[in-house]
Amino acid sequence: MFTQYFGNYLLNKGYLTPKQLHEGLEQIKDTRLKLGVLAVNAGYMTAEETEKVNEAQKKHDKRFGELAIEMGYLNEEQLEELLSSQKLGHLLLSQVLVDKGIMTLQEFEKAINEYKRDYSISDEEFEAIQKDDINEIVNKFTKFEGSKNETILKDYIALFAKNLIRFIDREAVITEVTKLEDYECQFAALQDIKGEISLATYIETDEDSFIKFASKYAEEDLTSLNEMAEASVGEFLNLHNGIFLVNISNQGIELKMTPQEVYRTIKVDNIYKVSFDLSFGKINILIKEG
C-alpha cells in the first residue's frame, strides 16, 4: 500500500509523470534492489556518499558494501542490516526510477526527507509505514474532522482496509477521506451498528465495480447485479462489521448490528466518505455517526 502512496507523492511533487509512475510500478518485480538506495532510505548514507562509493568502484574491484565500510560511511552492523532488509515496494519503485534515469539518487533522498517532513513522520513511524503497517498508515493519512470518535473510526477503517486486502484485492489503497453534507449512493450495502457508539455503514460503488467486488468475495464469476451479488457485498460488510464488534468488545464496549440491506440509489447526509482504489475499480465506505 505504501508503494502507491509514495509513488503518488512523487507524482504530485512533479518528480514523475503519470506514465513514468505507471511504467515504474509495472517493472518493480523485475528489479534488483541495490545497496545505495537501501542505505539512503535508512538514512545511513547520503546520495553524495553513495556516488563517491560508485566512483571508487570504478577504480577498485570491490563490492559496494566493502568500499562503503572502508570509506567510513557504513559500519559492519549497518551493512549486515541492509543486506538482510526486506525488499520494500517503494524502494523497488525508486530503484526502477533511478535505473531508468527518471530520478537521481539525490532526488530520491530529497523526496524521502520531504515526505517525512510533510507528513510529520518520525523515523519510528516511517519504519512501520514503509512495511505497510495499515494501522500506522490510516493513523497518519486519514482525518475524520469533527468526529467525537476519531480513534474508533480510524480503527474501523484500518480493519476495513485489512479485510479488503485479505478478501478482495491485495492492491487496495485508501485514497481520500471527505466529509459530505449530501451524497447520492449508486449501489450500496448498508448495515447499522448500534449502542454506545452508533454508526450507519455503507459500501458504495458503481454497478460494474459492485459486480466485480461481489465476484471476488463470492469467489464466483458473477455477471449481473443479481441476488447473489447483493448478498455477497452485503455479507462482506456484515463480516467486517462483525469482526469490528468483536475487536471493540475486547475494549469493553458492547455494540449490536442490524441485518445488512442493499439499496440502489439512496441519498445520505452528513457522512464521511472513505475512498479506496482497487485493481478493478473504486469503492467507498460511508460512515454516518448517530
Place this chain on the structure above:
Amino acid sequence: MAKETFKILICDDSILVRKKLKEALSLCSTFEFLEAGDGQTAVDIYKKEKPDLVFMDLVIPVKDGITAVKEIKEFDDDALVVIASSSGTQENLKKAIKAGAVEFIQKPWEQEQLENVVKKFLKKGE
C-alpha cells in the same frame, strides 16, 4: 437402526452464506439440507422437519438468532444448534450458550471447524 442421511438446517439471511456452508459441509459427508433466511422461518422449519443439526446466524431479520435458538430448545431440548456468526463477541457467546447453543463458529469459518462439528455431533449409526 443406523441413520443414512442427516438433515441439516442452515439459517442465514445471506443466500451466499447458505450456499457456501452447504458446499463446505458437503465436503464432509452427504446431507439433506434445509434453508431459512430468517429466525422465524428457522423455528417453523425445525418444528416441522426436526433436523439433526442447525447452523444459526445471529443477526437475521424477523426474529434474531438467539431468540430462534431459545424457541427451538423450548420445542426440543435435544436440539443441536451451532451458531455461525461474524459477531463472536463475549456477550453474544454468553447469550448463545445460555440459549442452549452447543457450539459457536466465528465467520469466516475454517473447513476444519465444520469437520469437527460434523464429527462431534453427527455420528453415523446413532
